[in-house]
Amino acid sequence: xxxxxxxxxxxxxxxxxxxxxxxxxxxxxxxxxxxxxxxxxxxxxxxxxxxxxxxxxxxxxxxxxxxxxxxxxxxxxxxxxxxxxxxxxxxxxxxxxxxxxxxxxxxxxxxxxxxxxxxxxxxxxxxxxxxxxxxxxxxxxxxxxxxxxxxxxxxxxxxxxxxxxxxxxxxxxxxxxxxxxxxxxxxxxxxxxxxxxxxxxxxxxxxxxxxxxxxxxxxxxxxxxxxxxxxxxxxxxxxxxxxxxxxxxxxxxx
Amino acid sequence: xxxxxxxxxxxxxxxxxxxxxxxxxxxxxxxxxxxxxxxxxxxxxxxxxxxxxxxxxxxxxxxxxxxxxxxxxxxxxxxxxxxxxxxxxxxxxxxxxxxxxxxxxxxxxxxxxxxxxxxxxxxxxxxxxxxxxxxxxxxxxxxxxxxxxxxxxxxxxxxxxxxxxxxxxxxxxxxxxxxxxxxxxxxxxxxxxxxxxxxxxxxxxxxxxxxxxxxxxxxxxxxxxxxxxxxxxxxxxxxxxxxxxxxxxxxxxxxxxxxxxxxxxxxxxxxxxxxxxxxxxxxxxxxxxxxxxxxxxxxxxxxxxxxxxxxxxxxxxxxxxxxxxxxxxxxxx
Numbered sequence: 001x002x003x004x005x006x007x008x009x010x011x012x013x014x015x016x017x018x019x020x021x022x023x024x025x026x027x028x029x030x031x032x033x034x035x036x037x038x039x040x041x042x043x044x045x046x047x048x049x050x051x052x053x054x055x056x057x058x059x060x061x062x063x064x065x066x067x068x069x070x071x072x073x074x075x076x077x078x079x080x081x082x083x084x085x086x087x088x089x090x091x092x093x094x095x096x097x098x099x100x101x102x103x104x105x106x107x108x109x110x111x112x113x114x115x116x117x118x119x120x121x122x123x124x125x126x127x128x129x130x131x132x133x134x135x136x137x138x139x140x141x142x143x144x145x146x147x148x149x150x151x152x153x154x155x156x157x158x159x160x161x162x163x164x165x166x167x168x169x170x171x172x173x174x175x176x177x178x179x180x181x182x183x184x185x186x187x188x189x190x191x192x193x194x195x196x197x198x199x200x201x202x203x204x205x206x207x208x209x210x211x212x213x214x215x216x217x218x219x220x221x222x223x224x225x226x227x228x229x230x231x232x233x234x235x236x237x238x239x240x241x242x243x244x245x246x247x248x249x250x251x252x253x254x
Numbered sequence: 255x256x257x258x259x260x261x262x263x264x265x266x267x268x269x270x271x272x273x274x275x276x277x278x279x280x281x282x283x284x285x286x287x288x289x290x291x292x293x294x295x296x297x298x299x300x301x302x303x304x305x306x307x308x309x310x311x312x313x314x315x316x317x318x319x320x321x322x323x324x325x326x327x328x329x330x331x332x333x334x335x336x337x338x339x340x341x342x343x344x345x346x347x348x349x350x351x352x353x354x355x356x357x358x359x360x361x362x363x364x365x366x367x368x369x370x371x372x373x374x375x376x377x378x379x380x381x382x383x384x385x386x387x388x389x390x391x392x393x394x395x396x397x398x399x400x401x402x403x404x405x406x407x408x409x410x411x412x413x414x415x416x417x418x419x420x421x422x423x424x425x426x427x428x429x430x431x432x433x434x435x436x437x438x439x440x441x442x443x444x445x446x447x448x449x450x451x452x453x454x455x456x457x458x459x460x461x462x463x464x465x466x467x468x469x470x471x472x473x474x475x476x477x478x479x480x481x482x483x484x485x486x487x488x489x490x491x492x493x494x495x496x497x498x499x500x501x502x503x504x505x506x507x508x509x510x511x512x513x514x515x516x517x518x519x520x521x522x523x524x525x526x527x528x529x530x531x532x533x534x535x536x537x538x539x540x541x542x543x544x545x546x547x548x549x550x551x552x553x554x555x556x557x558x559x560x561x562x563x564x565x566x567x568x569x570x571x572x573x574x575x576x577x578x579x580x581x582x583x584x585x586x587x
Contacts, residue, residue, distance in 0.1 A: 094375075
């Protein structure tokens with residue numbers, strides 16, 4: 001079995017977003033970077049599929065040279081190979097991103113054979129374009145389901161469950177297929193120390209992608225206007241309990 | 255004339271809530287362009303009659319013409335098949351824009367339509383201004399950041415961010431929409447990925463997304479065992495228990511209880527956030543809470559900026575004290 005998993009490097013924003021002076025990006029000088037949450041689960045799913053079926057997994061991202069760190073994170077938990085579509089770090093829209101990934105997949109498949117499953121996240125946590133997986137599927141003429149919370153890959157067919165308010169919709173799709181997942185499909189493992197050391201020594205294949213024009217273009221970013229919230233401090237420590245209960249009464253909760 | 259085409263999902267004989275929001279934004283856009291709003295409604299053979307009887311009523315939502323696409327090839331939901339249906343309508347008319355709601359299906363279908371027509375698409379738009387180039391505001395980071403962007407393409411395609419724009423209210427007197435029946439062209443390839451079944455989940459107490467009161471716990475709880483005191487308080491209040499992302503990634507609690515960007519969005523009257531610092535990922539999931547009561551040792555934690563009430567202190571001492579106090583109050587009648 002061959003699995004390709006697509007990830008995105010995003011800043012770990014914590015409690016507050018700070019913008020750069022030109023308001024065209026997030027000020028990341030004091031931030032760490034992680035794999036976007038849905039894709040972190042896609043990586044775990046790829047590793048489990050190869051553990052169960054044998055074969056090879058490849059992780060791919062489009063991003064700045066430093067995104068090699070996130071590819072190594074994926075290799076540290078068991079992904080075999082990594083490919084970086086290296087950019088100058090500027091914002092790539094989903095129209096350009098998916099076209100570049102489609103080109104790379106064609107090259108990877110010409111060299112190493114078709115991927116049975118291509119995994120990705122339902123949407124990236126930062127830009128949230130909700131479309132790279134679908135565009136890739138259309139470009140490669142493959143079936144796709146998005147937003148999946150459970151996946152089984154059988155002989156020539158994948159069964160995928162998508163959570164809906166009263167339960168789950170069950171999809172089937174023939175392989176080769178593309179599936180984008182949501183966090184909760186699994187609980188990603190932590191990398192072991194030997195895993196990290198192995199990943200550090202592994203090569204990251206670098207490709208300079210061609211940027212297709214025509215997609216939406218970012219003009220500037222702004223923080224939404226938040227209402228100024230006045231906090232009423234009810235007290236300190238367990239002694240505050242009676243005031244909390246009085247408040248619960250007042251609010252009609254008790 | 256180039257009109258505005260809106261994907262409408264029906265519920266209870268009218269547009270569902272998110273479709274009504276999409277119709278609201280699309281209506282404003284159509285007025286700015288002095289054009290009409292058209293709707294595309296899809297229906298499998300089992301839903302065709304109810305869709306046909308609901309379609310004229312979309313006139314009350316400002317829709318001039320409804321393109322009702324139905325047939326047995328739409329029976330089991332297949333995202334690409336529904337996209338083929340919308341694409342057929344789009345190519346049969348002259349549209350300046352195609353708008354969808356931010357529902358999971360509408361987003362997925364519009365992404366397919368955009369990919370098939372090889373045009374850009376913007377997701378989660380909150381304002382749109384037509385011009386030589388169209389300017390829009392859209393949500394990033396689940397609404398924690400707004401992006402101003404330019405959108406090109408003919409037609410321009412975008413989805414409307416859920417619960418961020420007012421829903422269109424039906425007019426009391428209005429002209430019925432003209433209904434045009436369309437037979438879609440759907441290939442076997444469009445039906446490769448499709449629904450083959452539906453599983454109904456068992457009842458599991460108060461649902462997090464509908465709960466009036468939510469008790470939430472995060473890193474400050476320190477262990478899986480400590481959540482027992484939240485369960486206790488939640489039971490006393492008839493509340494649902496929710497957790498921050500760290501509590502699920504550490505394996506303390508199942509992902510189904512996660513509140514946040516990658517979990518459940520809650521909208522309770524009161525959210526009691528215990529030992530939660532208030533990372534953006536979490537806060538966007540609790541944005542719709544009417545009031546937040548924070549219990550936390552660190553007054554500088556970002557969550558205090560969102561709180562109506564706060565107790566400064568260690569959750570391990572404060573939460574059991576509140577539960578005791580509730581029992582005492584009840585015991586005393």
